Amino acid sequence: MRQQDTELDHIERAVASTKHVARAVGEEVDLQTRLLDDVEEGVASAGERLRAAARRAREVARATRADGCKGGAVIFVLVVVLTFLLMLVFKILRLFA
DSSP states (O other): OHHHHHHHHHHHHHHHHHHHHHHHHHHHHHHHHHHHHHHHHHHHHHHHHHHHHHHHHHHHHHHHHHTHHHHHHHHHHHHHHHHHHHHHHHHHHHHHO
16 A cells, blocks of 8 residues: 555656646747747738838839839939039139149
């Protein structure tokens, strides 16, 4: 009978230890689940922002293609004006040198 009591004590300690480990594992699983939920929300939010940015980029690209000639003409005029100003600055620098 004493041997059975001793074995039952060992089994009881093993069960108690297993219970503590199971609770710790359960708590860790709960924590990891909450963290994964947070990551999932972040990914979903980033995906929505990415889709919105892509949509805006497509709209800008379409608008740029439609106004491509105007943009090219503006750039050409600005380059001509910049060239003229640089030539003027160099001529003024030569006068004072």
